[in-house]
Amino acid sequence: MKAELELKLQAYLDGELSAGDAREVDASLAHDPEAQQLLAELRTTVGVLRDNEPLMPLPESRDFYWSKIERAIESAQPERVQPLLAFWYSLRRILVPVAGVALVLFLGIASLKVNTVSDPLAHLAEVESLSEHVSSFSFRSQSQNMFVVWLHENADEQAATDSDDDFDDAVLQ
Amino acid sequence: MATKQEHAALTDEKLVRLAQRGDMRAFEELVARHRDKIYARAFSMVRNEDDAVDLSQEAWVKAWQRLKQFQGESSFVTWMTRIVINLCLDHLRKVKRHRAESIELMEEESGGVERQMPVVQVNPTEGLERGEIRQRIDKAMGQLSYEHRTVLILHEFEQLEYKEIAKRMQCSIGTVMSRLFYARRRMANLLASFKREELS
Amino acid sequence: MSRSPFRRPFQFAVALFLAMFLAFPVQAANLKLDAKLVWGSDEPSKEHKPVDPALAATLTNTFKWKHYYVITNVVTDIPSRETRKVKISEPCTIEITELEGPKIEVKVIGKGKPVSKTVKQIQKGEVITIGGDAENKCAWFIVITQLE
Numbered sequence: 001m002k003a004e005l006e007l008k009l010q011a012y013l014d015g016e017l018s019a020g021d022a023r024e025v026d027a028s029l030a031h032d033p034e035a036q037q038l039l040a041e042l043r044t045t046v047g048v049l050r051d052n053e054p055l056m057p058l059p060e061s062r063d064f065y066w067s068k069i070e071r072a073i074e075s076a077q078p079e080r081v082q083p084l085l086a087f088w089y090s091l092r093r094i095l096v097p098v099a100g101v102a103l104v105l106f107l108g109i110a111s112l113k114v115n116t117v118s119d120p121l122a123h124l125a126e127v128e129s130l131s132e133h134v135s136s137f138s139f140r141s142q143s144q145n146m147f148v149v150w151l152h153e154n155a156d157e158q159a160a161t162d163s164d165d166d167f168d169d170a171v172l173q
Numbered sequence: 174m175a176t177k178q179e180h181a182a183l184t185d186e187k188l189v190r191l192a193q194r195g196d197m198r199a200f201e202e203l204v205a206r207h208r209d210k211i212y213a214r215a216f217s218m219v220r221n222e223d224d225a226v227d228l229s230q231e232a233w234v235k236a237w238q239r240l241k242q243f244q245g246e247s248s249f250v251t252w253m254t255r256i257v258i259n260l261c262l263d264h265l266r267k268v269k270r271h272r273a274e275s276i277e278l279m280e281e282e283s284g285g286v287e288r289q290m291p292v293v294q295v296n297p298t299e300g301l302e303r304g305e306i307r308q309r310i311d312k313a314m315g316q317l318s319y320e321h322r323t324v325l326i327l328h329e330f331e332q333l334e335y336k337e338i339a340k341r342m343q344c345s346i347g348t349v350m351s352r353l354f355y356a357r358r359r360m361a362n363l364l365a366s367f368k369r370e371e372l373s
Numbered sequence: 374m375s376r377s378p379f380r381r382p383f384q385f386a387v388a389l390f391l392a393m394f395l396a397f398p399v400q401a402a403n404l405k406l407d408a409k410l411v412w413g414s415d416e417p418s419k420e421h422k423p424v425d426p427a428l429a430a431t432l433t434n435t436f437k438w439k440h441y442y443v444i445t446n447v448v449t450d451i452p453s454r455e456t457r458k459v460k461i462s463e464p465c466t467i468e469i470t471e472l473e474g475p476k477i478e479v480k481v482i483g484k485g486k487p488v489s490k491t492v493k494q495i496q497k498g499e500v501i502t503i504g505g506d507a508e509n510k511c512a513w514f515i516v517i518t519q520l521e
Contacts (some may be wrong), residue, residue, distance in 0.1 A: 049312070
């Protein structure tokens with residue numbers, strides 16, 4: 001069978017032929033068993049593929065996957081001007097001593113509790129990168145009851161610095 | 174601010190509108206909902222887990238940055254899929270510059286190999302469980318060159334027309350047609366050979 | 374003996390003070406922690422000991438690597454408000470300080486240089502993990518849990 005006809009058969013199957021060309025192919029199919037078989041094979045293959053696209057679940061947890069996206073979005077955004085910040089700073093001078101008193105009272109009352117039921121502040125954490133070559137981000141996996149800090153070498157630094165600063169070797173050797 | 178559960182109950186359209194107004198938690202819900210599909214599309218194209226994770230995440234970041242441009246002409250997931258496909262195509266073009274042409278592509282472009290493949294007369298997946306079929310398709314896809322795999326994905330799974338595929342792959346419609354023909358014939362023969370291996 | 378006018382209130386205060394300490398549980402002075410250096414890889418390894426099934430499930434459900442192996446395991450007692458250094462590998466040490474809460478401050482030090490600091494309230498059953506990518510598409514994890 002000629003290559004041109006084979007491609008026409010395919011285009012016929014895919015609905016990419018003009019009406020006139022499609023009628024021509026229809027007519028020739030009636031007398032061409034080889035073309036009929038080829039068309040059947042193509043049709044079966046298309047059907048099998050379309051009904052059975054392989055599933056591929058993401059190999060990372062929701063939290064880990066999202067935390068990297070969130071970090072990339074935030075690092076790409078310019079810092080927003082916070083008009084309320086100045087107002088907050090001026091209030092702070094009054095509020096800090098008041099807050100201090102409130103905190104002492106809170107701690108005093110909290111220390112008298114017999115059982116510590118789930119502390120809503122328990123999941124807060126401070127994470128700080130102490131090296132200019134390393135950045136970090138953190139997240140908490142509720143389902144796994146795990147708090148994660150992920151450290152990674154800054155790409156630019158990695159290119160510029162010597163290999164004796166290889167952070168990965170520093171941990172695993 | 175709405176909770177995770179409240180966001181989970183919203184439609185994609187509502188979540189998109191919230192995200193367009195800056196609601197990151199609404200966007201997070203969209204990511205959670207469609208991350209598998211977007212990752213799967215990336216993996217099907219680049220066949221490398223790490224690259225697929227990176228490319229899918231890059232697609233989500235781009236989507237956030239361009240969200241205001243999304244007007245709802247298609248579904249959100251279709252729009253997202255187009256973004257990740259374009260990123261994968263860019264990635265594959267970069268990778269291609271650094272490796273030799275595949276033998277498969279050379280065979281296809283010299284013409285005729287697919288015409289020597291015997292016509293597969295019986296459905297090679299008949300009687301198989303869906304999971305098994307998907308596994309075999311995945312295995313066969315891994316044996317195609319990236320050009321053939323891409324044209325198959327864009328036509329069979331993304332339902333794009335020849336001219337749209339040609340535009341994305343930066344080639345002629347004729348090239349799309351011959352690659353698609355080769356890919357389909359090769360796929361049929363691979364699935365038939367897996368069946369023969371199973372029976373022998 | 375003459376009765377001081379302040380004696381009754383004073384006795385009451387002492388009794389209340391003692392009652393607070395006897396009636397309410399006293400915080401343990403030492404914090405007992407388990408610190409592991411874990412290696413994550415997609416390739417199986419017969420030379421390394423896999424982590425226990427519970428930790429394997431936690432790590433597998435969070436990260437993408439298929440296999441997790443224990444490289445080092447150290448159990449350490451940290452007295453209240455003190456710091457303990459734990460050598461987790463040849464070039465890497467972690468310094469754990471017990472803070473009020475109880476919170477812990479974990480400093481990761483690689484080749485003598487500080488890399489990161491994490492301060493977190495520690496709860497029984499919670500896993501604190503500090504990790505990063507390693508060569509050959511593997512990963513390292515410092516996994517800290519509180520022991521009974």
